[in-house]
Every structure is written in structure tokens, then in C-alpha cells.
Amino acid sequence: MQELTFTADRLLLFGATGDLSQRMLLPSLCALHADNLLDPNLRIVATARSEMSTKEFRDFARKALEKYLPKNRRGPMADFLNRLSYVPVDATTPEGYDELAREVGEYNGLAIFLSTAPSLFEPTIAGLERVGLTRGNARIALEKPLGTDLGSSCEINDAVAKAFTEDRIFRIDHYLGKETVQNLLALRFANILLEPVWNSNYIEHVQISVAETVGLESRVAYYDDSGALRDMVQNHILQLLALVAMEPPTSFDATAVRDEKVKVLRALRPIKANEVVTGQYRAGAVDGKSVPGYDEELGKDSDTETYVAVKAHVDNWRWRGVPFYLRHGKRMPRRVTEIVVQFRCIPHSIFEGRGAKTEPNRLVIEIQPKENIQLSMMAKVPGLGSDGLRLRPVPLDIAMPDAFSDVVRRIAYERLLLDLIHGDQTLFVRRDEVEAQWDWIDHIRALWAENEIKPKTYAAGTWGPSAAVALAERDGVTWHDD
Template sequence: MVSRVIPVDVFDLVIIGATGDLATRKILPGLYRRFFDGQMPAGARIIGAARAEIDTEGFRDLARRAIMEHVGAAKRDAVSIDAFLEALVYVPLDATGEAGWDELKALIRPDVVNAFYFSVAPSLFGDLTERLHSYGIATPETRIVVEKPFGRDLASAKALNATLAAHFREQQIYRIDHYLGKETVQNLMAVRFANILFEPLWNSQYIDHVQITVAETVGVGGRGSYYDKAGAMRDMVQNHMMQLLCLIAMEPPYHFDPDAVRDEKLKVIRALQPVPSSDIVRGQYLGTAGKEPKSGYLEDVEDPNSRTESYVALKVQVANWRWQGTPFYLRTGKRLRARTSEIAIAFKQPPHSIFDDAGGSWPENMLVIRLQPNEGMNLKVMIKEPGPGGMRLVQVPLDMSFAEALGEEGTDIPDAYERLIMDVIRGNQTLFMRGDEVEAAWAWTDPIIAGWEARGDRPQGYDSGSSGPDDALMLMHRDGRRWRNIHG
């Protein structure tokens, strides 16, 4: 199977914060891969802007190093790299001052798609939006891309949205969540809405429960000062995991249209019930004596009294006709056994067993959607175990790994940032969050955080390299269910 590469229109993409970690790790390598594959048209330009006092050649050298480090050898073609670097320009820029803005304006071409990627702290968004307008750079067609965090609570999210809305219409604002750019996440919508096989079963009558897991093996690393002010709930649940839950639980939109899709996601968020404290487990990873990593969370954030969670598990209920009585179990954490992100839909048992020796019970059918590593889908079904000796049942997977099903194309799935940036150039907001989505998610999240802060709860310690706190196991065991094993 050969995927089609459809070039986008000619564009000027301005990366503000172009010398930072996100730009060098994701944005620039991703744009090069789109160039290599023929999706970035001749005449398109990437304009780097940051405080660093370097020139265009210095920026190109930085981009070359980023490509060599973060792009696979199969696409590191010297001729292609040189051609891509020719499309790069740089201007030193003061986000909070006046330096560089006239020079930036002189570079922007009004007759092509203009997009500005704010790869900077949200505290700078107001200054950037104000200057884009005061210098006459922005037009009614300009698109801006903003990175999370979209606030740290409902009040700050509303203030941030108001800052952006002061100069840009909602149709111009692209709030990026890289989870929505993953191939498997989009395939989830295709599996649900392009096949009659699953949608009739996609409700509480047939689905017993849903598990969403985002596990990391790393600790907070150099992000300790930021992470300790956020925690797993703000950093992962309120945005990434909320979006995954919405795609699982949403009703079919009337059309694959940006606002139609986002309207249905918003309905899910508003249908989320408040979560009682008994359905929440928080944890902090511990160090491992005598071997690496020796430090625990408290050492990594350099605060022995921190009550911020590096792990959280929740039992969530969606109060609507489709999902009444079907719980969604969410868990995410750092320093766990393996790096994995997956959604597992567990179907109910058949209402009656005709197989006496099965005892009326066997493992449930389960659809597992893997986001990382090895993106793909796996459907577990019961069959007869081969061989003589009666009807013995065994569970086997009907596996669809993209790498196997799509041949070489499946081994080279575009990075989420590549797809999302190309969607910005196309003007397609389907995979980007709308302002009211963000605010609704915080309106649900804020009381949960306020509750444990008011109680003074301390997170439960868990061993590095484990599956998380013991209480998280009990969260499901008391319902007669079990978490899936965390494995890469």
C-alpha cells in the first residue's frame, strides 16, 4: 500500500522560539520530513524567530544538527537537507520589546498562507498577539499555533482564551495537542465511523469498561520545577487523556468537519460526572536503593514536602444514554514499568455459555488501540484451541500492526507534529482543540484538584519500574476488574 502525498499551498511559517527544545526536537525535523516526502512545496519558507543573536546561516546550522539527530538515516539525504535549509530564514526577535518586528514584517509575504507557531511560554502569548497586530503583520487570514499548557485552571484558561480572542478569531487559533495527530488516534475515528462492525456495539449494552493508559519510564528529569506546579492531572489527564476519552465516547458527528467533531467532543466533557475521592488514586515514584535511578520524585523536584502527583488513576463516568453504567478507567504516571500509551475497550461476556467446561466465564473480547510504541490495533477473540480432546477455548489476537499491514509505509508513520502543522497550513482545525473544549475540561478538572488540596492528601509512594501504587490496583479490583499489564 502506497500512501498519497498531497502538497499543501505555498506558505510562510514563522516559528517563534525557533532555537528552543521543541523546535529542534520536533518542529524542524518534522518539517524536513514533509519536505523530503514532497509535501512542502517549492517557494514555502520557514522563518525562525527567537532572542538568540544568530543569523540565517547560524539557524540553518542549528536545523542541520537537529535533522541529523532526530531524522532516520533513510531520509538524511545530503542534497535534500541542503535544499530544505535554503527555505530557512532567521530574524532575532524580542517578544516583549520592539526589536526585530520591522524585520519580521519585511519578510512576510501577504500573498501566501501565513502561520505563526508560538513555541514559547503562554505568558508571552499576549505580547506576541499584540505586536503581530500593532506592526500590521497579522491579517484576517493569519493562523496562530499555540502549545499547551492552556492555563493551569479554569480562570487562567479563560484569561488565556480572552488574550488570544482580543486579536484573533477562533477560526484562526490552533491549540495543538500532539496526541490528536497520532495515526492511531485518527484511525480510531475511522474504525468507529467507517465500519458497521463496531458502532452498533459501541455502548454500555456491550462494553463492560474502557481503560486508557499513558505510562512513561522516565522521571520528571529537568522539568522538575515546571512539573511540580502541574502534576499528572494537569500535565496529562486534563488535555491528552481527556481528548482520547472524548474520541472513544463521542457520538457520530454529522460530518467529518472541524466544528462538528469538536461539538461532539464538547458534549462528552460536559457529560462527565464529578469524581469522588474514593475513585481517585495519586502517587509519587520512589527511588531505588543501590541501583539507578536512585532518586525519587521528592529528590528530583528538590522539595521533600511536595504533594504533587507523578501518577494518577481515576474511575470516570459519562452521564449519557450511550455510556451509563460503563466506567472509564484512566491512569498515567512517570517512572513506570514500560513506556506505553493505549486504549483498551473491554466487551461484556456473552449472556449464556454453551460450553460447559468453560465454566461460563473466559477472558473478555478486547479491542486494544496502541498509540505507542508500535502503533496499531489488536482485537482479542475466543477460538477453539487446536487439537483433539474436546472443546477447549483459548484467546487469540487478531492483530493489525501498521508496520505489518502497510509494509514499508507502516514503518514510517509521520510524526504527530508533521501532520498537525500541515493541517494548519491547510486550514483544517479538526484535530485542534476549541476554546470552549479547553474551558469545559478545566471546569471538570478543577474540583478534583481542589478536593485533594483541601483534604491535604499526600500521594502514595510507588516503586520505580512498577505499575504504580497498590491502591490503583484496588480501584479496579473492587469492581471485579483488572488493569491490563503495562508493557512496551
């Protein structure tokens, strides 16, 4: 049974003037306030390096809300802004933390959100600990990236663990806050129809794709140091894989769910050189507009990958022999995040003698930009004729916005911030999960280094290098690019 936790009556927001805060955190908190989901006693203390007063920060927050939060979701904005106070703190120096502690005051529960660079985690936590803001029911949320490899990830986790026990550490992967990702668990474990066939006896392969149309945008320095494998595969895609492949947990609580996810991550087979393709985009066209190549955007040559495709295997009883094709790329033809579960062919068709061909069933779970679940089923084409019986796949669609038109569609951070405030870790990532992910990713990077593998080029606006097509097609598999 999940332990009871205290709801926080203070939220301490570091990096409060940053881009994430403006686009996601402040709008999410305001929307929660408008829907009466925040305790009336919750106070939000914001901090960043910028010198400004509480009044100036409230004006800053108001402008962010007017820009990024739809008007029909703001509610009485003045009431929300009155929850906010601001204390300037340079996280790299001891000064300012005493004033921050005075502003937080006495609390029954404190939720701390670090929307800062990981290099600031250690000095920030040291400053918090010195002024007593890590005591009692204080809990802390950490934004990715949590390191650049297993070693650096362990260093970050060790630094956090000096002041916070694991049950008070909330590692964020914002994909886990998305409704369709959470619905994946409901789809699997609340429907008797699917779980009995959710194994290697009935599933041929699984595809997980995260395609982006954008290039470097404003992330030039970060992205060139990171690359597609560490930026997207290490966290988001491996978390999606774990949710698809996990065994049924004993209950829907943090320990049970995360225990099953980490089993999957530890069962990932080390990748061979012929099971991974890396690429980098060159000039091309996206949405009918010409765009420069990665090297042109960067202003120099680079071996950083903007595309990666992997053929992965989960070596356990349920998934033995089922390939998981994973891919992520920038400057793709369209933006989409989706999971495709391809079922096996029926063992015998009674319709062959009548000239009808059958196709295997396919389940497509689209996470963004649309939230949609589609299951293709074989059906007879209506009509009469002497040319035999005809069958055709018919999609059964569940468009989530249509199915739940009476329910507000929320920002992923609304769910995560609310769970942080209430102390529910189910949708957050545990340390052993992060380290299992990094262990598998580090093996791939070591493989590239040992074999001197460089990214293959692909034109912007295409689905990646031709080698990625071959990676799937040599197994008779076609990427789902519809």
C-alpha cells in the same frame, strides 16, 4: 460543509531555537519538504531571542536535522534550508517586530506557530498585531500548556481572541497527530462491525493508560508546578476519552468532530473522593537500573503528584453505567499509551456443559511505543480428548507498521504542521473543549484541597500505589499491565 481556507505561503516559527523546534518542528518540516508536501512558495521565517544571522540559524537547523531526523527522510537538505530565514526577537519587548514583518513580507496566507511559554503569548500577539501580522489569512498555533486552571486558560484564550477569531486559532495536542489516534476514528466509524456494539449494552468498561518510565528529566521547575493531573490527564487523556466516547459526527470536518468531542467532555460526571488516587514515586528500579525518588530528584519535599488514577463516567445515553478508568504515571515499569475496551460476557454459554469457560472479548489499541490494534476472540483449542472441549482467547493482531509497510511512518507534528499550513482545524482543540477539560480537572484539584489528600508513595518501577489497584479491583476490574 467545511469552509475553504487559504494555504499559507509563510510560516512564522517562534521559539525556533528551543528543544521542541530541534526535535520535532524542524525535522517535521524537512520531512514534509523531502516528500514534496510543502508548496514550493512556502517560506519559513524563524525567530527566537538568540542573536544569530540567517546563515548561522541554517547551520543550527542542519545540526538539529542530522541529530533528530533519519537520513533516509531528509531529502535534499540544502533545498529545505534555503527556505529558512531568521530574525532575532525578544517577545517581551516591542523591538524586533518591525524587522520580523519586513522579513515575512506580503503574504496570501500566514501560519504562526508559538513554541514559547504561555506567559509570552500576550506580548507576542500584541507585537504581531502592531506590525500587521495578524491581518487577513493569518492563523496561529498554540502549544500547551494553555493555563494552569480554567481561569488562567480563559485569560490566555481571551488574549489570543483579541487578534484572532476562533476559526484562525489552532490549539495543539500532539497526541491528535499520532496515526493510531486518528485510526481510532477510522476503526469506529468505517467499520460496521464495531459501531453497533460501541455502547453500554456491550461494553463493560474502558481503560486509558499513559505510562512513562522517565522521571523529571529536564522539566524539574515546570513539572513540580504542574503535576501529573494537569500535565497529562487534562489534555492527552481527556482527548483520548472524547474520541472513544463521542457520537458519530455528521462528517469528518473540524466543526462536526469537535462538536461531538465537547459533548462528551461536558457529560463527564464530577469525581468523588473515592474515585481518584494520587501518588508520587520513591526510589526503585526501572529497566534493571536504580533510580532516585521524586523528592531526591527535586531536592526537596513536595506534594506534587507523579501518578493519578481516576474512575470516570460519561453521563449520557450511550455510556450510562460504563466506568472509564484513566491513569498516568512516571517511573512505571514500561512506556506505553493504550486504550483497552473490555466487552461484556456473552449472556449464555452453550459450552459450559462440556467444561469450557469463555472470556469476554477485549480490544486493545496501543498508541505508543508500538502502533498496534489487538482484538481477542474465543476459539476452540485444537485436539481430541475425553476431558471435554477447551476454549482459549486468540488475539487478532493488526500491527500498523506491518499492515502499512509501504507507507512512511510520520512524526505527529508532520500532520499537525501540514494541517496548520492548509488551515484544517479537525485535529486541533477548540476553546470550549479546553475549558470543559479544565472545568473537570479543577473539580478534582478542589477535591484534593478540601479533603487534604496527599500523594501516596509508590516504588519506581511499579504500576503505582496499591490504592490504584484497589480502585479498579473493587469493581472486579484488573488493570491491563501485560
